[in-house]
Ligand SMILES: [Fe+2]
């Protein structure tokens with residue numbers, strides 16, 4: 410499912426000034442949240458560096474169309490899957506209507522949660538507002554590049570399709586390798602989400618009070634999910650099955666979101682093969698997500714329900730074996746105990762805030778369905794698109 414964000418702002422400078430300023434791509438970090446550096450590699454290639462939830466992300470974007478005083482359109486060619494366009498239109502003699510459009514695929518549970526919470530949209534809004542403040546306070550552009558880029562047919566607003574199509578051989582790494590980066594101007598979104606979650610941490614039943622570290626907390630989650638799966642299998646009643654399945658899905662989603670936000674970034678940083686381990690684990694989360702979506706759409710007493718439940722059980726078992734047998738012990742060995750306890754607190758806080766209740770009528774139900782709603786997800790479509798190039 411693609412997400413589109415569109416934000417407009419009227420800027421009190423002539424069109425040429427606004428446009429010229431926008432072509433100073435290397436100045437993007439001055440108004441784009443989370444963006445650390447943009448390097449213009451050549452006329453049509455930009456290298457982006459953003460810091461997201463404390464993790465550095467890099468990707469290249471290609472400028473697909475650039476028409477002086479009208480538009481700039483781009484698509485990522487590796488790293489974050491995103492595309493966008495900015496349009497400029499006169500809104501009076503010395504006024505410009507600037508419209509920023511972003512299209513991106515939320516990838517994984519963290520992005521989907523951030524997306525559902527509207528964080529990316531607010532980030533884009535803040536970015537265009539900061540651009541307005543920047544150019545209005547200067548009154549004049551700091552530079553200009555007025556070349557034309559239109560070696561293809563006019564692209565309108567390129568979609569994420571263009572991002573896939575413009576990928577080179579490194580494309581596979583580009584689309585599967587990132588955990589969080591969402592939109593170009595919204596690249597800092599997950600950092601915002603992380604900060605919000607950290608703020609939501611309550612002291613009452615914090616892990617540090619009980620002395621548990623992050624591995625204890627996550628292992629308990631695994632045990633509870635495994636026990637729930639067995640209970641569902643052993644339950645003959647349809648209504649009880651549904652309730653238990655809803656609870657299982659909610660708990661697993663909250664657990665996975667917390668891991669992706671806090672635990673996997675720490676693994677990336679501290680494990681010898683951290684990136685590889687995390688990418689493997691995120692793949693497994695996606696498999697779990699797909700199975701949970703299927704389970705949600707099935708009647709509790711039809712045979713297929715039990716089949717999917719069985720697949721979910723074995724996929725979870727594999728995933729838990731990787732985490733508890735290898736990744737978590739390495740994390741425990743690499744980090745001092747106080748850091749592990751601190752991570753436990755963050756995980757508990759994230760679990761409180763993450764969308765949870767799939768049961769209709771529950772307060773979070775709408776949010777939950779937006780995140781883990783039924784239907785074929787982006788991951789499946791992307792796998793099809795890349796089939797022949799992927800091994801799995
Ligand atoms: Fe886990």
Ligand SMILES: [Fe+2]
Nearest residue numbers: 665668690732
């Ligand atoms: Fe996990």
